[in-house]
Amino acid sequence: MTIAIKGSQEGSQVSRRGVLAGLGGMTFCLAFGTDGARLFSEAQANAMANAQVTPWVRIAADGTITILSAGAEMGQGSMTNLPMIVAEEMDADWSKVAIEMAPADASVYGYMMNNNVRMMAIVGSRATMLYYNDLRIAGAQVRKVLLMNAAERWGVDAATLRTEPGVVINPANGQRLTYGEIAAFGKVPAQLPKVDAKELKARKDWRLIGKGVARRDTPLKVNGTATYGIDIKLPGMVYATTLHSPVHNSAPESWNDAEVKAMPGVVGTVRLPNGVAVVADRFEQALAASNALKVAWKKGAAAGFNSVEALTRDYEKIHHDPNTKSEPVHTAGDAKAAFAAAAKVHKAEFHSDYGYHAQMEPLNAVARFNDAGDKIEIWEGTQAPDLSRTAVAQALGFKEEQVTHHQCYLGGGFGRRNGGMEAVEAAQIARAVRRPVKLIWTRTEDLAQGRFRPQSFQCLEAATDASGKVTGWRHCVIGDGGNALLTGGMRIGYYGVPNQSLELRGISHGVQIKHWRAVAHVFNVFAIESFIDQMAVDANMDPIQFRFERMGATPKARACFETVARMCDWKAARPQGRAIGVSISERSGSLGAGVAEISVDRTSGKIKVHKVWVAVDGGTIVSPGPAKANIESAIIYGLSSVLHERVTLKDGAVEQTNFHDYSLMRMSDLPDEMHVQFVDVDTRPTGLGEIGNPFIAAAISNAFHRLTGKRLRHLPFTPERVLEALKA
C-alpha cells in the first residue's frame, strides 16, 4: 500500500495524456458536465477535445486501486475519507487502495457550489458534505463496469453477479474474479453506465461508510515523515523571510538596504506591496537580516486605530445612531408589529474581540521557476490549492496552466491557509532572486499579519406575548467584514420565532480579517444563546424547557437537547461550587446542543471547565472516528478562544507578538471529561469540522450565571473580565 502526497522534490503533477496513454489496467477519468462531476472512460475522455479530463480512479492488474483525493489534509481526515466513499460504492478492498492528492484544478476536482461554480477550497466543513453524492455515484459506476466485464467473460447476465470487497462473484457456480484480474483484460466502455441514486448501496450494506477506516496520514505523523510545506527542500534553494508593515497593508517607503545586504549570507532584498523580504543562503541568516531591517512605511488605512476604544465607543455609537446604514440579513413575519403588541420586551448587548487562528505551522510556501522563467511550481499546504494557483497566476501575469501546485500536509488551517497570499509572495521573491525560494513567516509575523475573526458588538431584543412566548426577535450585529464574516449563525431556524428582523451595520478599519473556525457563529451564537438564557432566568424556567415552550424549538433541535440532557443527567445536582449551562448552534447544516460544567476561582477570576457534553445532528456520519475527533478538537479550539484568546490593536498595529501574550489553551486547562454523541439520523452528511466550537461560549457564560448570578457579556472571558463581572 502506498500513500503519496505530492510535495516531494520530484513530485510532479500528473500529466494528463501521459497517464491516459501509459497505464495498464483500467483508468476511469473524471470530467465535469452540467449534471455534476462524472466519470468517463478513457476512450471517451480522449475523444473530448479540450475537455478537462484527468484520471480519478485507476485499477492496476496487481489489484492496486489508486484513488485521487481532493481533501486538503489539515487534521480533519478528509484526505482518507473522500476516497473511502468511492471505495465503498466500488466495493473495493480498502487494503488495496492507494491515495494520491488531486491536482489543483477545481474545474475537474472541485465540488459544486449552488451557483454552478466548482471549488476545491476545503472551508466551512464542506469536504464530506459536498463531495459525498458525486463520489458515491462515481464509485458505483466503476463497480458496474467491473461487473459488466466479468459478465462478458463468463457469458452470463451482469445482474446475476455480486461483489465482495475486491472480487466479482458468480453465485450460480462460485466463480470469482478479483478486480485486479478484471483490470488485466477489462475494457472501460466508451459510454460509462449510468447509476441511479436508487442503485447505491443501502445503509445496511455499508462496509466502510459509517464504520470508518484508519486515517492514512496517522503513521506519518508519529515519526516525522509527513511532509508539510515548510519541509520542502529543493536543490539550490534559498530561504526568505519577511517584515510586513505593522499597520496592515502599508507600502515600504525605504529601508537600510545596504546594511542588510551586507549581512552574512544575504542574497538580496525584495520589495513587496506591503513589506520587505530578505533572502539568504540559510534561514537563520534571513532571520537575522530581517531583524536588522529598519523600514519607513507609508501611512496605512488602519493608522491610529485602537481596537479597544473602537469597540466600545464607535460601535455603540453606530448602534444608537438611527441614521447609520443597516443591511437586512433576514426578515420573517412582522417584527415591528410583534414588538408593538408585546407584553414584555427583553434586551441584551454583547461584545467580542478579534481572534487569531494560531495554526501551529506558520505560513510558508516554496516556489521554483523553470529555466525559461515561464512556468512556476508552488509547494504549500493549503485549504484551497485552486485559489492559490489562480492567485499566483494573476500575480505573475501567467495563465493558470503555467502554474503547477503541489499540495502538502497542512499544519493546521482553521480558515487561515486559504487564498494564496504566501504562495504569491514566494513566487514574487523567486522571480526577483532567480532561485528556488522557501519563504517562512515567523510566528511574530504570522500573528502581526493575522487575518482575524473580526471584533463585534451586538444588540438583541425579544418580544414576548402575554403567555410568555417569544413572538418577536431583533438582532443587530456591528463590525467589519460584511455578510461573509459577521452574519453567520444569526439565523435561528432551529427555533420557531415567527417575527424576525436581523440586520448588519458595517464599519471598516483597514485591519485584515478573515474566516476563522466557524467565524461569526462564535460571537453570534454566544449572544443569542446567552440572551435566551437570560429570558429563561427572568421567566423562572428551566433553560431547555424555555427553548421548547417559549422559543418553539424544532424537532431536530429538541432531539439534540434531549440527547445532551440525557448525556449529562441535566437535572442532577452538581458538586459544590459547580454549575452547568446549555447552548445550541447550527453550522454547515449540522446542529449541536452542548452543556458545560464549570467552577470559578473568585480570587483569580479563572474559569475552569470540568466537563463538556455535546449532542450533534450531523446527518449520516461517514467516518465516526475522525468525526468525533473533529468535534473534540473544535470544543478545545472554542474553549481556548473563549477563555484565553484576544487580539488588540493599538495605533493600528497588533499588540501581541507570540504565544506568551497571545495565550492558547494548554493541557492543564483541559476539561476532565468531554462527551460527544451523534443523534442518529439517516440524512445526507452535513459539516462537522466546526460544529463543536460555537456553542461553548454561551454554555460557559450560562453556567457562570447559574453559579454566580452574574452575566459575562464580552468574549473572551479573561480573568479580569470575570472579576469585573463578579463585582458588578
Added chain:
Amino acid sequence: MVSFTLNGRQVSVDATANTPLLWVIRDHVGLTGTKYGCGAGLCGACTVHLDGKAVRACQTQASEVANKSVITIEGLSPNSSHPLQKAWVALEVPQCGYCQSGQIMKAAELLASNPKPNREQIVAHMDGNICRCGTYHRIIAAVEQASREG
C-alpha cells in the same frame, strides 16, 4: 563547524556557533520531523533530546550540542516502534500532526524517568507543549497506554 551525534550518527555542519539547533537539524542536516512553531521557546514543537533530556531546539545553540548526542523524532525508534508511537497510532492522536513530534519527544523524556506517571504528572510534564488542534486528551490517554504496555 559544529560536530555532534545525531540519532547515533556523527554529523558535522558549517553552522555558526549561535545558530539555533532547530535550523541545524532541519536545514543543514535535512531532518524535518522537528518543527518550527514559535522560535521563542513557547510551544514545544521543536522538542528534541540532548543527552537524554528534552530541550527546545529553537532555544539551543549549535555550540551547546558540540560533541553531545541529539535524538530527534526520526531517531526515537526504527520503524515507529517506540511504545509512545504505537499508542499514538492506536489512539489516533494526531490531527494536523504538526505539534506531534515535539509532543512525543517530550512524553518520551517523561517515560524514561518515570515509567508509570499518573495523570497529574503527565499534565505537569506536558503543559509547555501546545497542540492547537486540541489533541491533549488523546495525548494523555496515549501516554497512559504506552506506560501500561511499554
